[in-house]
Amino acid sequence: MSRTGPDALQFVTLDEAAAMKTGTRVTFIPGLPALYAEALKNICHVKGITLVRALHPMMGVDEATGKDRQARLYELTSQTSIPTMFHDEERPRNVWIEQLALAERIGAPASPKLIPDNFEHRAELFGLCAVVLAEDGLVWNMRIMSDSPLAQKYGYSAQASAAAPQKVANALKLIDGRLAAQEQRGSRYLVGDTVTAADVYWATMSMCVLVPPAEIMPLTRQNRGMLKYFGKNGQIPVIAEALTARIENHQRYILSTYCETPAVLGGDPLQDV
Ligand SMILES: N[C@@H](CCC(=O)N[C@@H](CS)C(=O)NCC(=O)O)C(=O)O
Structure with a gap:
């Protein structure tokens, strides 16, 4: 778990998120409304989906290790963009159209339908x-x-x-x-x-x-x-x-x-x- 202050919002690590077997996990950068992540958070909010927030690794090389900070993310998802979305033990979803379909499927039964039937x-x-x-x-x-x-x-x-x-x-x-x-x-x-x-x-x-x-x-x-x-x-x-x-x-x-x-x-x- 990572915290940035005593009452700060909690984020699990990417590895923790990937290892969880239940629940919906989405990657974020703390303090930053990365637009696609922010939008997915709002989609999940409308759908009544409880999210576990995970840390999205930043682009670039880790100064201490000299390694690509997104290497593990790439290993898990074959891409690096924010956000990635894990649900239960399903494959990760990395693209908005798939994330939306997943959210629509797993949302609360009484939540608004975000993809119309018509x-x-x-x-x-x-x-x-x-x-x-x-x-x-x-x-x-x-x-x-x-x-x-x-x-x-x-x-x-x-x-x-x-x-x-x-x-x-x-x-x-x-x-x-x-x-x-x-x-x-x-x-x-x-x-x-x-x-x-x-x-x-x-x-x-x-x-x-x-x-x-x-x-x-x-x-x-x-x-x-x-x-x-x-x-x-x-x-x-x-x-x-x-x-x-x-x-x-x-x-x-x-x-x-x-x-x-x-x-x-x-x-x-x-x-x-
Ligand atoms: N993969 C997303 C798009 C998300 C996206 O483009 N994120 C950008 C930031 S706004 C990003 O993380 N790009 C860096 C990368 O792809 O490694 C989608 O097509 O739904």
Whole structure:
């Protein structure tokens, strides 16, 4: 077990998580709302799934041992991205679409259905989620807007980077248009008349261009740089132009109504904003 303070949230190690034979375990970085991990946590929250939080090893080489810090994670999952999800003795799930299917299956019987039965709605849901979460989607393009070790993993080049803000804006326009059409029908949700995975994923991932207030996303020593960076993304002119009050209202509504708020992050909370 690892703790960062006397009352801090507990995280088991990756090895402990992998060795457990029952329960749902998801990897996180304490204090940091890594977007896909944060979104999966919110999905599990809506589904009434109790999570054991495990430590996700950071990229890079351990100074003491000279070894790749993610070697064990790679051994267990054949990849290194955050989050990985273990459930009972099933194979680990590393990709959002599989994690969502698992959460839907193991969620509490009375919890909202996040993947609609209606196939037209389902097609809309997975289309919207892919525009936000899949390769060349909104988050992917947000990551390559500037160069970094993470951006390099996602195909950073000067050309791809220059095209990224417009792609982010195009995704925002799609979401806004969708919300407007739904509003006309009298629905506050992206698909149909009830909350779905599209709302939960979008509301969480949209933080990368629209930072919610501290009542929703508290500040930590670990996340302040990231939140500042997210805030600056939202000020890039083409993105700022596409960020509507409708998008903001939907984000706040979904996060504060359905998700874990204020977000519980572990790490070192900061009082000052
Ligand atoms: N594997 C996830 C995506 C999660 C993801 O892209 N995580 C990034 C951080 S935002 C990451 O950990 N990348 C480093 C790596 O792949 O090693 C999925 O496709 O659902």
